[in-house]
Amino acid sequence: MANSVLLSIKDLHACIGDKEILKGIDLExxxxxxxxxxxxxxxxxxxxxSVLAGKPQYEVTSGSITFNGKDxxxxxxxxxxxxxxxxxxxxxxxxxxxxxxxFMKAAIAAKRKALGLEPMKAGEFLSxxxxxxxxxxxxxxxxxxxxxxxxxxxxxxxxEIFQMAMLEPLLSILDExxxxxxxxxxKIVAEGVNTxxxxxxxxxxxxxxxxxxxYVTPDVVHVLKDGKIVAxxxxxxxxxxxxxxxxxx
Amino acid sequence: xxxDKKPFIDKGHYTREVRPSGDGVVSxxxxxxxxxxxxxxxxxxxxxxxxxxxxxEGSKVDICIIVLPGxxxxxxxxxxLDGEWAQISLSGxxxxxxxxxxSFRTQVHHVKGNCISDQKFNGIASGKASASFxxxxxxxxxxxKTEAYQSNxxxxxxxxxxxxxxxxxxxxxxxVKCSHGATTGRLDENEQFYMRSRGIPEKxxxxxxxxxxxxxxxxxxxxxxxxxxxxERIEKAIRGMVKYHCPR
Numbered sequence: 001m002a003n004s005v006l007l008s009i010k011d012l013h014a015c016i017g018d019k020e021i022l023k024g025i026d027l028e029x030x031x032x033x034x035x036x037x038x039x040x041x042x043x044x045x046x047x048x049x050s051v052l053a054g055k056p057q058y059e060v061t062s063g064s065i066t067f068n069g070k071d072x073x074x075x076x077x078x079x080x081x082x083x084x085x086x087x088x089x090x091x092x093x094x095x096x097x098x099x100x101x102x103f104m105k106a107a108i109a110a111k112r113k114a115l116g117l118e119p120m121k122a123g124e125f126l127s128x129x130x131x132x133x134x135x136x137x138x139x140x141x142x143x144x145x146x147x148x149x150x151x152x153x154x155x156x157x158x159x160e161i162f163q164m165a166m167l168e169p170l171l172s173i174l175d176e177x178x179x180x181x182x183x184x185x186x187k188i189v190a191e192g193v194n195t196x197x198x199x200x201x202x203x204x205x206x207x208x209x210x211x212x213x214x215y216v217t218p219d220v221v222h223v224l225k226d227g228k229i230v231a232x233x234x235x236x237x238x239x240x241x242x243x244x245x246x247x248x249x
Numbered sequence: 250x251x252x253d254k255k256p257f258i259d260k261g262h263y264t265r266e267v268r269p270s271g272d273g274v275v276s277x278x279x280x281x282x283x284x285x286x287x288x289x290x291x292x293x294x295x296x297x298x299x300x301x302x303x304x305x306e307g308s309k310v311d312i313c314i315i316v317l318p319g320x321x322x323x324x325x326x327x328x329x330l331d332g333e334w335a336q337i338s339l340s341g342x343x344x345x346x347x348x349x350x351x352s353f354r355t356q357v358h359h360v361k362g363n364c365i366s367d368q369k370f371n372g373i374a375s376g377k378a379s380a381s382f383x384x385x386x387x388x389x390x391x392x393x394k395t396e397a398y399q400s401n402x403x404x405x406x407x408x409x410x411x412x413x414x415x416x417x418x419x420x421x422x423x424x425v426k427c428s429h430g431a432t433t434g435r436l437d438e439n440e441q442f443y444m445r446s447r448g449i450p451e452k453x454x455x456x457x458x459x460x461x462x463x464x465x466x467x468x469x470x471x472x473x474x475x476x477x478x479x480x481e482r483i484e485k486a487i488r489g490m491v492k493y494h495c496p497r
Contacts (some may be wrong), residue, residue, distance in 0.1 A: 103447070
């Protein structure tokens with residue numbers, strides 16, 4: 001599996017309305033890799049993550065995305081999730097009236113059904129829930145809370161990592177997960193990402209500043225600017241951004 | 250919900266209402282309580298056995314009306330707060346599908362002061378159904394220190410479904426707290442995408458959204474056994490509405 005490609009994006013163009021935002025993206029990610037996608041505001045970072053997750057408002061006009069050998073663009077958002085894609089939202093959505101427990105129960109039940117697995121037993125589910133909440137240092141009473149309702153910024157982001165831990169994705173896309181976090185919350189998020197990282201799965205960390213990358217070390221760093229990847233390299237790319245800004249690309 | 254801080258005061262046009270009489274008039278004596286959940290679930294039960302309620306001093310009235318799919322219903326209900334310190338809660342849920350027609354016409358008359366009325370009606374219209382809510386609140390000139398609240402929220406599940414909501418406040422007293430709010434909208438797409446991105450299928454996401462929309466009204470039912478039963482029936486009805494749902 002080491003040499004296989006998990007995600008392959010070829011000449012991807014995407015728009016919202018009649019505005020083209022992604023103007024030809026090429027990207028390959030192998031199992032075990034962590035990629036960082038950095039870029040200034042408006043570069044198309046969030047569009048890239050939304051297109052990967054299948055947000056209906058975005059239209060792919062040309063190019064292809066292959067995930068684990070399958071045509072990702074043919075799949076609905078829920079099918080992508082079952083196949084192992086997870087996007088941590090920049091702004092997690094509040095769902096009044098739906099508890100975290102009910103939400104995760106529905107998510108896991110649907111995934112297991114889609115994969116042809118037996119439903120998870122209630123006790124097994126609850127102990128998994130407890131374990132994963134403790135993992136991101138969420139208090140047990142959050143299980144009964146409505147999804148993201150009344151959560152602080154840090155709690156929302158930790159909630160996203162908790163959901164990621166529950167769903168055990170093959171590819172995690174962290175869309176500006178570090179924005180608006182204090183150092184403690186950032187460390188919890190980073191620890192979550194590092195602990196969940198295995199040789200089989202991969203992650204894309206989308207960010208416009210390098211804070212999270214002090215705690216999570218990416219294998220590859222890309223610079224996204226005006227809808228295109230303008231530079232790809234190792235850690236030295238982050239150093240260039242730090243010293244010269246995005247202007248230099 | 251907008252709180253009317255400075256309600257329009259008009260003492261000139263208050264006229265005593267002609268009251269319904271005969272069968273269907275429920276009189277709740279001073280200090281007594283009257284609590285009832287009506288479930289309209291077949292064409293045969295498509296009307297309320299009560300037409301009006303007269304609430305005496307210090308009485309408590311709690312009425313919840315649930316209209317499930319498969320029913321055409323026109324529901325007029327008048328309430329008269331005839332004694333001081335009476336409290337009344339009217340709540341309702343309506344799930345309308347296919348070509349059904351459901352209309353609520355509530356009138357709450359604050360005849361005496363120091364009473365509280367609270368109305369909460371949430372409905373979902375799908376298919377080519379039509380749902381209406383006409384809610385009138387009348388506060389008599391002497392009914393000072395009245396508190397009257399009304400909320401009507403609607404979800405349109407299809408492009409052919411219709412909702413008509415008309416709150417009407419007539420306030421003739423000057424020391425009152427009244428609020429009303431009416432909303433009509435569609436299921437939130439961002440919520441849907443969030444749930445789907447976690448693997449919850451589109452229709453299951455809709456079910457969760459609809460249950461969450463209805464649940465504040467179900468919470469009005471105080472008997473836990475009845476509440477459980479109503480919740481189950483509503484979930485079943487919602488699943489039925491979603492199963493054959495197509496937006497056009």
